[in-house]
Amino acid sequence: MIKAVIFDCFGVLTTSGFKVFRDKYFEGQPKKHQEALDLMAQQNLGILYYKDLIKKVSALAHVPEATVKEYMAENKANEPLFDYIRTKLKPKYKIGLLSNAGDNWLKDLFEEKDIKLFDDIVLSYEVGYIKPDPSIYLLAAKRLKVNPEECIFIDDNPGHCSSAKEVGMKAICYDDFHEMKSHLEKILSSGAHD
Numbered sequence: 001m002i003k004a005v006i007f008d009c010f011g012v013l014t015t016s017g018f019k020v021f022r023d024k025y026f027e028g029q030p031k032k033h034q035e036a037l038d039l040m041a042q043q044n045l046g047i048l049y050y051k052d053l054i055k056k057v058s059a060l061a062h063v064p065e066a067t068v069k070e071y072m073a074e075n076k077a078n079e080p081l082f083d084y085i086r087t088k089l090k091p092k093y094k095i096g097l098l099s100n101a102g103d104n105w106l107k108d109l110f111e112e113k114d115i116k117l118f119d120d121i122v123l124s125y126e127v128g129y130i131k132p133d134p135s136i137y138l139l140a141a142k143r144l145k146v147n148p149e150e151c152i153f154i155d156d157n158p159g160h161c162s163s164a165k166e167v168g169m170k171a172i173c174y175d176d177f178h179e180m181k182s183h184l185e186k187i188l189s190s191g192a193h194d
Contacts, residue, residue: 001150002093002150002151002152002170002187002188003093003094003144003146003150003151004093004094004095004096004119004141004144004146004150004151004152005085005089005093005094005095005096005151005152005154005184006095006096006097006098006140006141006144006151006152006153006154006169007081007085007095007096007097007098007154007155008097008098008099008131008153008154008155008156008157008160008174009097009099009101009106009109010075010099010100010101010156011155011156011157011174012078012081012154012155012156012174013077013078013081013082013097013109013110014075014076014077014078014109015074015075015076015078016075016156017071017072017073017074017075018040018071018072019156020071020074021057021061021068021071021072022036022037025061025063026060026061032060032061035060036057036060036061039053039056039057039060040053040100040102041100041130043102044100044101044102044124044125044130045102045124045125045128045130046102046103046124046125046126046128048102050102050103053102054068054069054072075105075109076109077109077110077111077114078177080177081177081180082110082114082117084177084181085117086117090117094119094120094144094145094146095117095118095119096118096119096120096121096122096140096143096144096151097118097120097121097122098122098131098136098137098140098153099121099122099123099124100124100130100131101123101124101125102124102125103125104123104126106121119144120140120143120144122136122139122140122143124136127139131155131157131160131163132159132160132162132163133163134163134166134167137153137163137164137167137169138167140153141167141169147168148167148168148169149168149169151164151169151170152169152170152171152172152184152187152188153169153170153171153172154171154172154174154180154184155171155173155174156173156174156175157173158173161173170187172184172187
C-alpha cells in the first residue's frame with residue numbers, strides 16, 4: 001500500500017533552466033554534455049560553489065557567464081502540480097521532496113505555503129549523496145517513516161527512476177503534468193500492485 005509520494009525538484013516541481021541550457025549548448029557534443037552533468041553533480045554534492053559552476057559551464061559552452069545565469073534563473077514553480085498535491089495527495093499521503101541540489105533554493109523557487117506541503121525534504125548537498133545513489137532514496141523513505149515499497153518516486157530523469165525502483169519504490173518518469181497524474185492515479189487506484 002502506498003503511503004508516500006516523493007517528488008524531484010528541478011524538472012518536476014519546477015522547470016529546469018540548466019537542462020534547457022545543456023540541451024541547447026551541448027547538443028551533439030556528448031563529451032561536453034557529460035562534463036556539464038559532472039559539474040552539476042559536484043555542485044549538488046556541495047563540493048563546487050555555484051559561482052564556480054557558472055564560470056566553468058560558461059567556459060565549456062563559450063558563452064558569457066550572464067547567459068548561464070539567465071538560464072539557471074529560469075526555474076519556475078509547476079503550479080498545476082502544486083495544486084494537485086495540495087488538493088488530492090496531501091490529504092491522503094505523506095509528501096516528500098528529494099533533489100540533487102547544491103544549495104537550498106526552495107524559498108527562491110516556491111511560496112511558503114508550497115514548502116509546507118512537504119513532510120520531509122532531502123537535499124543532496126546536505127546529506128552527502130546524490131541520485132542515483134541508492135542511499136539517498138532509502139534515506140528519503142526512512143525520514144518519511146515508510147518503507148521504500150510504500151513510496152512512489154517521481155523524477156524527470158529515467159536513470160533516477162530506475163534507481164528508485166531498484167530499492168523497491170514505484171517510479172514515474174515525469175514528462176508533463178497530465179501524463180504523470182494519469183500514471184500516478186492508476187498506481188494509486190490499483191493498490192500499487194502493478
